[in-house]
Amino acid sequence: MCTTPTNAVEALICLPPLELVVQSEARSVANRLWSLGCWLYLYSSRGHSSILMRLQWSDPIFNMGVDVMRPAFNLEPKYRVTMLMREDWTKATGAPPAVKGLVWFTDGSKMKEGTRAGVYGQFAGRRLSFLLGRYATVFQADIYAILACVYEIQFQNRLEKYVSICSDSQVALEALQAIRTSPLVHQCQKALNDISTQHAVWLYIISLDMLE
Numbered sequence: 001m002c003t004t005p006t007n008a009v010e011a012l013i014c015l016p017p018l019e020l021v022v023q024s025e026a027r028s029v030a031n032r033l034w035s036l037g038c039w040l041y042l043y044s045s046r047g048h049s050s051i052l053m054r055l056q057w058s059d060p061i062f063n064m065g066v067d068v069m070r071p072a073f074n075l076e077p078k079y080r081v082t083m084l085m086r087e088d089w090t091k092a093t094g095a096p097p098a099v100k101g102l103v104w105f106t107d108g109s110k111m112k113e114g115t116r117a118g119v120y121g122q123f124a125g126r127r128l129s130f131l132l133g134r135y136a137t138v139f140q141a142d143i144y145a146i147l148a149c150v151y152e153i154q155f156q157n158r159l160e161k162y163v164s165i166c167s168d169s170q171v172a173l174e175a176l177q178a179i180r181t182s183p184l185v186h187q188c189q190k191a192l193n194d195i196s197t198q199h200a201v202w203l204y205i206i207s208l209d210m211l212e
Helices: 006-012 018-035 049-058 086-090 138-156 170-177 183-195
Strands: 080-083 102-111 114-121 126-131 162-167 200-205
Touching (some): 138 162, 138 170, 138 183, 170 183, 183 200
Parallel strands (some): 162 200
Antiparallel strands (some): 102 114, 114 126
16 A cells, blocks of 8 residues: 555545645635734735635635634623513503613514615614625624614714614624624624713513514
8 A cells, every 4th residue: 555646545535635635724724814814915926925815816705804803802791681571562552661762673684685684763763774795694684783773873863861772683682792702793892882871772682473
């Protein structure tokens, strides 16, 4: 076997060619460093710098930003997250007493044409819809919807003491409570903390069948 070509042995034992494994790891590391802002283009078409250039030329998706970041922490959120049960909605007409002030509903969904984020302001009569493309996940759409809602609240600059944001995504609201997060979640946490200096902000986890 010592004279058997390496390619033949790799094929017999179902191993990918070593040079392809090395190239794949190099591309992965280059893309991760670029995503974190740690990649330096000294000579973009020469040496190791050309790895990322060739990767980004191969498919436009590699030019898109990704939801990774260096560790960032949200140690003292100024907003609150709570779960509402069906009984809270069925006890009385309209929203439960806890849901007061400026009431907003947010949602994310994935359809054939792509992922969408939606925002509805109950008292403001404001409806917003965003098409996020084919690659965004429903989780990202839910977070983006809340972020867009917060930006709309900042833009309207109303003087209401309370702000209630209702979402059917328990995963998204749990992520907003997390200490260590991704870039999009961290951006949303920061925006929520910003408006919490002017309003008492509550985020409520609801199920859509509660509203039927």
